[in-house]
Amino acid sequence: MGRTFDFTLTATDGRARTGVIDTPRGAIRTPAFMPVGTAATVKAMLPESVAATGADILLGNTYHLMLRPTAERIARLGGLHGFMNWDRPILTDSGGFQVMSLAELRKLTEEGVTFRSHIDGSRHMLTPERSMEIQRLLGSDIVMCFDECPALPADRDRIADSMELSMRWAARSKAAFGDRPGHALFGIQQGGLEEDLRKASAEALVDIGFDGYAVGGLAVGEGQEAMFACLDYAPEQLPQDKPRYLMGVGKPDDIVGAVKRGIDMMDCVLPSRSGRTGQAWTRRGQVNIKNARHADDPRPLDEACACPACRSYSRAYLHHVFRAGEMISGMLLTWHNLHYYQDLMGRMRDAISSGEFNAFEREFHAEREAGDI
Numbered sequence: 246m247g248r249t250f251d252f253t254l255t256a257t258d259g260r261a262r263t264g265v266i267d268t269p270r271g272a273i274r275t276p277a278f279m280p281v282g283t284a285a286t287v288k289a290m291l292p293e294s295v296a297a298t299g300a301d302i303l304l305g306n307t308y309h310l311m312l313r314p315t316a317e318r319i320a321r322l323g324g325l326h327g328f329m330n331w332d333r334p335i336l337t338d339s340g341g342f343q344v345m346s347l348a349e350l351r352k353l354t355e356e357g358v359t360f361r362s363h364i365d366g367s368r369h370m371l372t373p374e375r376s377m378e379i380q381r382l383l384g385s386d387i388v389m390c391f392d393e394c395p396a397l398p399a400d401r402d403r404i405a406d407s408m409e410l411s412m413r414w415a416a417r418s419k420a421a422f423g424d425r426p427g428h429a430l431f432g433i434q435q436g437g438l439e440e441d442l443r444k445a446s447a448e449a450l451v452d453i454g455f456d457g458y459a460v461g462g463l464a465v466g467e468g469q470e471a472m473f474a475c476l477d478y479a480p481e482q483l484p485q486d487k488p489r490y491l492m493g494v495g496k497p498d499d500i501v502g503a504v505k506r507g508i509d510m511m512d513c514v515l516p517s518r519s520g521r522t523g524q525a526w527t528r529r530g531q532v533n534i535k536n537a538r539h540a541d542d543p544r545p546l547d548e549a550c551a552c553p554a555c556r557s558y559s560r561a562y563l564h565h566v567f568r569a570g571e572m573i574s575g576m577l578l579t580w581h582n583l584h585y586y587q588d589l590m591g592r593m594r595d596a597i598s599s600g601e602f603n604a605f606e607r608e609f610h611a612e613r614e615a616g617d618i
C-alpha cells in the first residue's frame with residue numbers, strides 16, 4: 246500500500262473533466278459513481294458483484310454504523326474493509342445529513358447534534374470530533390467533514406447561519422482529523438442556492454485546506470432545474486486541481502448534467518433502492534418490470550447490456566420473480582442498475598477523453614426519447 250492520495254486530471258471537454266484519484270487501496274476513475282453501502286453492505290449484492298459492475302469505491306455511513314454494530318466493534322474486528330470484505334477505497338459520510346433525516350428528538354447546538362437512535366431510541370451525540378473518531382475507527386479512505394445540510398426551501402438568513410456553522414465545524418473536523426498520510430479529508434460546501442453564500446463557503450473551505458471538496462446542500466427537494474442552475478457556478482468556485490463530489494445525486498440525467506458542469510464524484514441510493522422495487526434503468530429510459538406487459542416478454546431487459554440479468558434472464562422471468570417476491574428479483578435488478586450506472590460513467594469518461602462529450606450528451610437524451618422500452 247502506498248501512502249499517497251493524489252488526483253490527476255487526464256482530460257477536459259468544456260467544463261467536464263476526467264481523471265484518476267490514486268489512493269493506497271487503489272485508483273478511482275473519475276467521473277466516478279459510488280454505490281451506497283449503508284449498513285456495511287450494498288444491499289442485495291456481494292462485494293465481488295459490486296466490484297464486477299466496475300465500481301472503484303463505495304460509500305459507508307457514520308450514522309448507521311455508529312448505532313449498529315458501533316464503530317468500536319468494527320475497529321476491534323479490523324475495520325470496515327475487512328469487516329465487509331471490500332478491499333478497495335471506501336468513502337464515509339460524516340453522519341450529519343442522516344441524523345437530520347433519520348434520527349428522532351434531534352437537538353442541534355454549536356457543539357454538535359444530540360439525537361435518539363431510530364433503531365432502539367438510545368441517546369447519542371455527534372460532533373465534528375466524534376465524527377472524525379468514528380470515521381477513523383471505520384478505517385475509511387476518504388473522510389467527510391461533519392456538516393449541517395439545511396432542508397430547502399429555507400430563507401436566506403437560515404441558509405447563511407447554517408453555512409457558517411458548517412464552516413466552523415469544518416475547521417474543527419480538520420483539527421480533529423490530524424495528519425493521516427494516505428487518508429483524505431473532504432470539505433463540504435454549503436450555501437443553498439445563494440451564489441454569494443456558496444462563494445463564501447468555498448473560500449472558507451480553501452482557507453482551511455482539504456484534499457477534496459464536496460458540493461453539499463443539494464438534491465434536497467430543489468428540483469433538477471434549480472440544482473443545475475447552482476451547478477452552473479458552484480463547482481468552479483472550488484479548486485480545479487482537487488476532486489469535486491456532488492452528494493446524493495442522482496438519476497442518470499442528473500448525473501450527466503452534473504458531469505457536464507464539472508463534477509467528478511457522485512453517490513446515490515437510487516440504483517440499488519429502485520432495483521429492489523422493480524425499477525430498471527436502461528439507455529432508453531426506465532422499465533418497471535412489475536408491469537403486466539412484461540409477463541410474456543422473452544427479451545432481456547436491455548439487449549445492449551452485458552450484466553448477468555440481461556445476459557441470462559428474460560423480462561418474463563424478472564417479472565415473475567418480482568411478482569412472487571423472490572430474493573433473486575432484487576439481486577438481479579440491483580446488479581443491472583449498478584452495472585448500467587458504471588457503464589454510463591465509463592462512456593462519459595471515454596467521451597471526455599476524446600473530446601466528444603457534447604455528442605455523447607445528445608445521444609444520451611436522444612436514446613431516451615426512442616420510447617417503447
Ligand SMILES: CNc1nc2c(CCNCc3ccccc3)c3nc(N)[nH]c(=O)c3cc2[nH]1
Pocket residue numbers: 281282283304305306338339340341342389392393394433460461462463464465492493494512513514
Ligand atoms: C439524496 N440527496 C442528498 N444526499 C445528501 C447527503 C448524503 C449523501 N449520501 C451519503 C450516504 C451514505 C450512506 C448511506 C446513504 C447515504 C449529504 N451529506 C452530507 N454530509 N452533506 C450534505 O450536504 C448532503 C446533501 C445531500 N443531498
Ligand SMILES: [Zn+2]
Pocket residue numbers: 546547550551552553554555556581582584
Ligand atoms: Zn443489464
